[in-house]
Amino acid sequence: MTAIRIRLGSTISRHIPLFSVLLLLTAPLSSQGAESPALERMNFGYSAAGTVATAPLWVTQDSGVFKKHGFDVKPIYMAGGLAPVAIMAGEVQFAIMSAGVMIPPVLKGADLVMIAGLSNYINQSLVVAPEITDAKQLKGKRIAIQRLGDLTHIAGREAVKHLGLAESDVQYQQIGGVPTRFAAMQSANTQGAVLSPPYVGRARWLGYRIMVNLHELRIPFAGSSVVTTRQLIASRRPMVLNLLKGFVEGVYFYKHEREASIRIIERYIPGAAKDELSEAIDHYQRDLEDRPYPRPEGIKTALDLYAQQNPAAKGVDAERFMDQSLMRELEHGGFFGTLASGGK
Numbered sequence: 001m002t003a004i005r006i007r008l009g010s011t012i013s014r015h016i017p018l019f020s021v022l023l024l025l026t027a028p029l030s031s032q033g034a035e036s037p038a039l040e041r042m043n044f045g046y047s048a049a050g051t052v053a054t055a056p057l058w059v060t061q062d063s064g065v066f067k068k069h070g071f072d073v074k075p076i077y078m079a080g081g082l083a084p085v086a087i088m089a090g091e092v093q094f095a096i097m098s099a100g101v102m103i104p105p106v107l108k109g110a111d112l113v114m115i116a117g118l119s120n121y122i123n124q125s126l127v128v129a130p131e132i133t134d135a136k137q138l139k140g141k142r143i144a145i146q147r148l149g150d151l152t153h154i155a156g157r158e159a160v161k162h163l164g165l166a167e168s169d170v171q172y173q174q175i176g177g178v179p180t181r182f183a184a185m186q187s188a189n190t191q192g193a194v195l196s197p198p199y200v201g202r203a204r205w206l207g208y209r210i211m212v213n214l215h216e217l218r219i220p221f222a223g224s225s226v227v228t229t230r231q232l233i234a235s236r237r238p239m240v241l242n243l244l245k246g247f248v249e250g251v252y253f254y255k256h257e258r259e260a261s262i263r264i265i266e267r268y269i270p271g272a273a274k275d276e277l278s279e280a281i282d283h284y285q286r287d288l289e290d291r292p293y294p295r296p297e298g299i300k301t302a303l304d305l306y307a308q309q310n311p312a313a314k315g316v317d318a319e320r321f322m323d324q325s326l327m328r329e330l331e332h333g334g335f336f337g338t339l340a341s342g343g344k
Contacts, residue, residue, distance in 0.1 A: 039072035042243065045083045045095035046075060047146075049177035051196045052280040053224045055265050056118055056288070057096060060250020062264040063257075069246035079176070081147050084112055087229060094243070098151040099222035099302035099321065106321055107312055111229045114322040115244060117294040118251075119223030120287050123215040124152060125200045126159035128192040129185065130207045135163035138211075142171045144181035144193035151223055152181075152194040154305055158219060159194070159212040197280030198272050215283070222298035233323065244326050245335060251292060252339045255285055291336050294322040 044061075046054045057075055060066055066073040078086055083095040084105045099114070106112050132138060138160070145152040153172060160170055173190050175181045181193040182203065192211070195203060204210060226247060233240050254261050262277055269277065299318035307313035330336060 037070065039067060040070055040239070041072045041074070042066075042094070043092040044073050044075050045078050045086050045092040045097075047078055047081070047083050047095075047097060047101075048196075048224065049077055050179040050199070050269055051177075052198065052265060052269070052277065052284050053119065053196060054096060054268070055261065055281070055284065056224075056247070056251050056254050058268050059254040059261050059264050060247055062267070063250060063253050063260065065250040065253055066243075066246045069242050069249070071243060071246060079147075081150065083227070084110060087112060087227065093232060094226060094228045096224050097227050098225065099299045100149060100151050100154050100306070102225075102227055102321065103299075103302055103306050103313065104149065104310070107310070107316070111231055112227055112321075113230050113233070114222065114225045114227050114294040114299070115233075115240070115326050116226035116247065116292045117222055117298065118225060118288060118292055119284070120220060120289075120295050120298050121215060121223070122151070122155050122158060122217070122219045122221045123223065123283065123287070124155040124194050124196050125210050125214060126156065126192060126212040127185065127195045127200060127203045127208050128211045129188070130209060132191060132209060132211070135165060135211070138163070138165060138192065139169045140171070141191040142173050142189070144175040144184045144190040145172050146176060146181070146194075147174045148172065149306075149309075151221070154221070154302070155214050156194045157305070158217070159214060162212055162214075162217060197283045198269070198276035200283075201276050201279050215286075219301060220295070220297040221301045222295065225294060230323070233326070237326075241326055241329060245330065248290075248292065248330065248335070249339060251288065252290060255288065255290070290340070291327065291331065293324055293327045296322065 044057060046057055048054045061073050061075055076092060081101060083097045084102060086092045087095055088110055102112050102114065143156050145156050147153065156172060157167055160167060175184045178196055178199050182195060182199045184190045185193040200210065228240060262274060265277055296318035299321050303313050303316055303318060
C-alpha cells in the first residue's frame, strides 16, 4: 500500500500529532538533486484477513515507518498454514503467524523462529446462532474455524472445553478467514464460529450470542507473532534488527496515533464502520506491549495443546522456538526509551 503523505505549507499545523511531526523531522533528508538511498524490498506475509490482529503490520507500512528505516515492505496475504511454507521457500522473509502454525514444521526440522510477540493471550470469541442458549445445544453442531491446528481451532477447542463439552461433541469446519466464517454462520452453514473483532461486535448487533469470550479466560498463547529464520538472523543480523526497529516503532505509532491508524486499517477492512474498528483496536491493544518480546509461556501453551495430538511435542523447551536477543539488543541500546521520549 502507498505510504501516507502529509502536505506541509509554510508552517506545520498544530493539529498534526507530535509523533507524526517527529517521524517527518527524523526521516533522512537528501539534498536537492541527489538520489534517495535505495529501499530494500522485503515481503512480509500474514494470514489473518479481515481482522485488526494484523493492523501493526499494515500501519507500520502505510505510515511510512518502514521506509524511514530503509525498507520497501510488501504485505502479502496468504491462507492460513502457508506462511511457514512461504518463509522456507524464500517467498517472504518475515511473516505474522501464531505458535500453533509455527510449532509443527519446527518439530519436523524447519528453520523458523519467533522474534516478536503481538498477542500473548487467546483473544477470540465463540459466537453462536441466536437460538442456541445453552451449551448442550451445541452438541452435534458445526463451528467455523480457519483451519485445523491454527489459533482459531485452538480457540474453539478451549471454548468448548470451558463449556463442559468434549471436543467430539462439535464438528469443526475449515472455512477460511474471519469474513468467510461470519458469512458461513449467517447462511446457517454453521451454527457457530470463532470470530475476532470487528466481527464479534457486528455479530452481537445482529442478534448472535457470544457464548465464550476467550480473552476473559486469560489463557497464555503466542498468537500474532513475527517469525523469520535463524539463518537470516545469522547472516544479516543488522538488517533484521533494523526491520524490527521499524516494526516496533510502527507499533508505537499504532498505539499513539489512533485516527491515522484507523484510516489505514479502513483500507484493509473495507466496509467496517468506524465504531467497529475502534472497538477492535481497543480489543487488540489491551495486550500489545511497547516492548513486544516473544513470551515462552504463550509458546508452552501451544506446545501442550499440540502434544495432545502429537506426542513429539511433549517436554519440548519453548526457548527452541523463539529468539529474544534482538529485542534485548534494542532495549540495551536505548531504542525503547527513545520512542517513549518522542525521539529525544
